Amino acid sequence: MRQVTEPPESSSESSAGESAARARRPPAAEPADGRGVGPGTAPAVEGVKPRESHADAAAVFEVENLSVRYAGKLAVRDANFAIDERRITALIGASGCGKSTFIRSLNRMNDLIPSASVEGSVRYHGQDLYASEVDPVQVRKRIGMVFQKPNPFPKSIYDNIAFGPRVLGMKGDMDEMVERALRRGALWEEAKDRLKQNAFGMSGGQQQRLCIARALATDPDVILMDEPASALDPISTGRIEDLMFELKDRVSIVIVTHNMQQAARVSDMTAFFTVVVDDTGHRHGEVVEYNETEKVFTNPSDERTEAYVTGKVG
Amino acid sequence: MSVAEAPVARAVVRGASSGARVREILFPAALLLCIGFAMLTLVVLLVDVAIDGIPVLSVEFLTSFPSQVFPERSGIQSALVGTLLLMVVCAVFIVPVGTATAIYLEEYADRDRWWNRLIEVNIQNLAAVPSIVYGILGLAFLVRGPLELGRVVLAGAFTLGLLVLPVVIIVGREAIRAVPRSIREGSMALGATQWQTIWKQTLPGALPGIATGVILALSRAIGETAPLIVVGAASFARFNPNDLTSDPFSALPIQILAWVQDPQEEFRTLAAGAILVLLALLLVMNAGAIYLRNRYEQKW
Numbered sequence: 296m297r298q299v300t301e302p303p304e305s306s307s308e309s310s311a312g313e314s315a316a317r318a319r320r321p322p323a324a325e326p327a328d329g330r331g332v333g334p335g336t337a338p339a340v341e342g343v344k345p346r347e348s349h350a351d352a353a354a355v356f357e358v359e360n361l362s363v364r365y366a367g368k369l370a371v372r373d374a375n376f377a378i379d380e381r382r383i384t385a386l387i388g389a390s391g392c393g394k395s396t397f398i399r400s401l402n403r404m405n406d407l408i409p410s411a412s413v414e415g416s417v418r419y420h421g422q423d424l425y426a427s428e429v430d431p432v433q434v435r436k437r438i439g440m441v442f443q444k445p446n447p448f449p450k451s452i453y454d455n456i457a458f459g460p461r462v463l464g465m466k467g468d469m470d471e472m473v474e475r476a477l478r479r480g481a482l483w484e485e486a487k488d489r490l491k492q493n494a495f496g497m498s499g500g501q502q503q504r505l506c507i508a509r510a511l512a513t514d515p516d517v518i519l520m521d522e523p524a525s526a527l528d529p530i531s532t533g534r535i536e537d538l539m540f541e542l543k544d545r546v547s548i549v550i551v552t553h554n555m556q557q558a559a560r561v562s563d564m565t566a567f568f569t570v571v572v573d574d575t576g577h578r579h580g581e582v583v584e585y586n587e588t589e590k591v592f593t594n595p596s597d598e599r600t601e602a603y604v605t606g607k608v609g
Numbered sequence: 610m611s612v613a614e615a616p617v618a619r620a621v622v623r624g625a626s627s628g629a630r631v632r633e634i635l636f637p638a639a640l641l642l643c644i645g646f647a648m649l650t651l652v653v654l655l656v657d658v659a660i661d662g663i664p665v666l667s668v669e670f671l672t673s674f675p676s677q678v679f680p681e682r683s684g685i686q687s688a689l690v691g692t693l694l695l696m697v698v699c700a701v702f703i704v705p706v707g708t709a710t711a712i713y714l715e716e717y718a719d720r721d722r723w724w725n726r727l728i729e730v731n732i733q734n735l736a737a738v739p740s741i742v743y744g745i746l747g748l749a750f751l752v753r754g755p756l757e758l759g760r761v762v763l764a765g766a767f768t769l770g771l772l773v774l775p776v777v778i779i780v781g782r783e784a785i786r787a788v789p790r791s792i793r794e795g796s797m798a799l800g801a802t803q804w805q806t807i808w809k810q811t812l813p814g815a816l817p818g819i820a821t822g823v824i825l826a827l828s829r830a831i832g833e834t835a836p837l838i839v840v841g842a843a844s845f846a847r848f849n850p851n852d853l854t855s856d857p858f859s860a861l862p863i864q865i866l867a868w869v870q871d872p873q874e875e876f877r878t879l880a881a882g883a884i885l886v887l888l889a890l891l892l893v894m895n896a897g898a899i900y901l902r903n904r905y906e907q908k909w
Contacts, residue, residue: 444791
């Protein structure tokens with residue numbers, strides 16, 4: 296199903312659109328501006344290449360030449376960047392540009408789609424996630440995920456939280472684990488008197504925080520969020536954003552969002568994806584720009600990023 | 610109101626021609642007539658059976674064994690016990706086999722493989738195979754042939770099980786498919802294995818649907834007569850089958866058939882009573898299926 300091969304050099308050379316895209320990538324040696332972006336961000340060290348990891352934070356993911364195909368059709372092409380530990384990284388871009396595909400390749404959720412194949416490498420703390428000896432189930436234990444639509448299990452609130460620790464065989468006082476996860480998910484006050492009630496009775500925003508708390512219950516190192524607030528009202532969205540700030544001193548967060556204000560508000564780093572149409576008319580996604588969020592929004596180095604973040608396209 | 614608007618208003622009033630209005634009434638009337646005819650047939654049938662059968666019904670009728678000589682002392686105990694045993698053994702057989710097959714086809718089978726498609730097509734076709742064919746299969750492979758079970762409850766129940774298994778599988782697959790993908794993904798994203806996801810999320814979510822399918826399959830099996838005749842169910846069993854693997858057995862449809870064919874009027878009346886008992890069992894099972902569906906079905 297999965298092949299790890301060298302990127303096809305010859306084909307990338309032959310494609311005119313591709314070399315142009317490559318030329319427009321941010322210059323490799325552009326210095327970081329030495330100023331933190333989000334709250335709690337330590338100053339960046341000068342001379343850091345934007346494509347590489349931030350000096351004050353080790354990389355949790357290093358993505359190299361990552362291409363994902365569905366049934367042979369390219370969905371994401373040649374993504375290269377490193378995602379920092381304990382920071383919030385936003386993936387923005389128009390619909391169909393491969394953000395969700397990309398984020399699902401970080402915890403091997405694409406394995407669940409039989410036709411999906413991945414080329415290139417994703418290193419998680421240095422370990423290649425797609426190496427043959429890696430068990431995708433073990434990967435997902437460490438890297439949690441929150442989906443676009445809240446997907447609580449049709450069980451009680453308590454059992455929703457306890458499901459992860461139970462299937463992982465975690466030892467300890469389950470009541471305590473459930474309370475801790477709900478507190479970290481900022482849901483304890485609302486849920487503590489109705490732990491035995493079905494989670495379907497909660498509001499959409501509560502359900503999504505339950506899903507975040509559920510992901511936190513297994514104590515993951517990373518949480519991937521695929522448009523976690525797109526189905527929620529602004530108040531619920533705000534609560535989830537507050538929650539992300541609280542979480543980021545302990546977990547790394549990668550968030551896909553269509554909402555640029557949200558990306559600007561919450562993230563430290565931003566990757567901008569765009570749709571590229573190749574010679575045959577097939578559309579796939581590519582990473583155009585990856586940099587500190589403030590730079591991406593105020594001083595983008597690529598005109599396509601600028602057009603998108605200023606609302607001219609997209 | 611200006612004059613210019615008047616023709617527009619009239620056009621609205623006379624919008625439908627009288628022909629169209631007649632058709633508008635005739636079509637639902639025709640539909641009602643069809644429903645009425647179907648219902649009337651059913652009601653006549655039920656009333657006719659009830660008139661004949663109700664006087665027969667009594668505790669003695671349920672607890673006596675059939676007699677070939679005295680209709681007034683004849684009962685259906687052996688047939689009723691035989692039918693109930695058939696249903697229990699059949700359920701024990703079809704629940705695990707049907708559920709496991711449905712899980713395999715929905716969760717594991719790669720549809721690009723020809724053998725999986727072959728299995729699917731076969732199951733669809735098997736659901737439409739006449740029941741007598743299953744009876745012959747049961748006779749050749751279960752009663753005689755390789756298994757040599759003899760004319761016993763086990764052979765009858767397995768034959769009926771094979772007959773209704775496609776229904777269980779098809780309904781089970783639908784129930785499993787109705788569990789949203791997002792639930793599976795949520796479970797897998799937490800680090801659950803595929804088996805943990807199936808066992809703890811998919812299957813509990815699909816269980817009401819699977820149970821409904823099993824009950825509906827059993828309600829089909831309970832009335833089947835032809836396969837039981839072929840596998841050799843007894844028309845007059847004067848004792849209950851105490852052993853599933855060695856004693857001969859009877860069943861309600863077989864008993865009804867035997868009585869209906871009897872030249873004596875008194876025995877033919879007993880058939881109506883047995884039909885009422887069979888209908889009552891059927892109604893209870895279908896009511897159970899409806900209850901399960903309404904009470905436990907998950908709204909996603």
